[in-house]
Amino acid sequence: MIFVNGKPIDAGAEPTIRDVLLGLDIDPETAGIAVAVDAEVARRGSWQTRTLADGAHVEIVRAVQGG
């Protein structure tokens, strides 16, 4: 079990960040998105290889309207 944007998700054993994105129907090539794992930025170049431990907290963000 990992947590993505606050929600628990069963993403199988040792999913990569890319696996998680694809599982949420998010194209990893989408411009303007960023990922943090356990309160640290996970660079785009690591998404394909970096695996997530059980209990990992993942935040996926993009730009929205804001002052």
Place this chain on the structure above:
Amino acid sequence: MKRATSPALQIAGRTFGSRLLLGSGGFTRMEALADAIGASQTELVTVAMRRIDPAAEGSLLDVITAQGVAVLPNTAGCFTARDAVLTAQLGREALGTEWVKLEVIGDERTLLPDAPELLAAAEQLVDDGFVVLPYTSDDPVLARRLEDVGCAAVMPLGSPIGSGQGIANPANLTLIVEAAGVPVILDAGVGTASDAALAMELGCDAVLCASAISRATDPVAMAHAIRHAVIAGALARDAGRIPRRTHARASSPLAGMPEFAE
């Protein structure tokens, strides 16, 4: 005719043709945002970083970049230096810019900056290579401290975010402008065009508007108005206003008055 105008706005070595920054928050339609960007002639538009909604349609980024302007990610909503630094780093990763409008809020009701957290975040982000534009209170000492840690500009509030109260403390803003060695950008509080003009007349280098434009009855018309107000205020400042006087001073000559027969 030659006019004595200030040189173009420069922040961290980058030159801007417009002295108006636009916040993208509060527009009810993307089309209105696009039109307001055009009408404002801004070159820099702020965005916030939030959790992705895979179901959301349309890309804010596409709308902004289609207008040919740059995005400035902010850290709105952060209450601690830690969260603000991480949010800035996510903005850099997502948008490929090292520029950040740094906001660290201390209170939900007033949205006023939390000075110690703001300063700590600014210092960490400067060390991490960011071009930091901090939203700050109208405290001249805090503005100086932010400049001292390496911020590329300071962005004092006129009054609380979204309040439309204008410039509550023009005396403090003047003190900040006098002391600053980096650009001063009035951020927050502008309610209408005259507030933006006053900021420029007081010596600010630029003005950032969000709600004043996005929540106006006609956002595009207000974007036009505030664009002109920023230009007018800068021209008026460079032109040199007359001093305030207690009593009247006639502008017509006293000599040569005709004397009429009884």
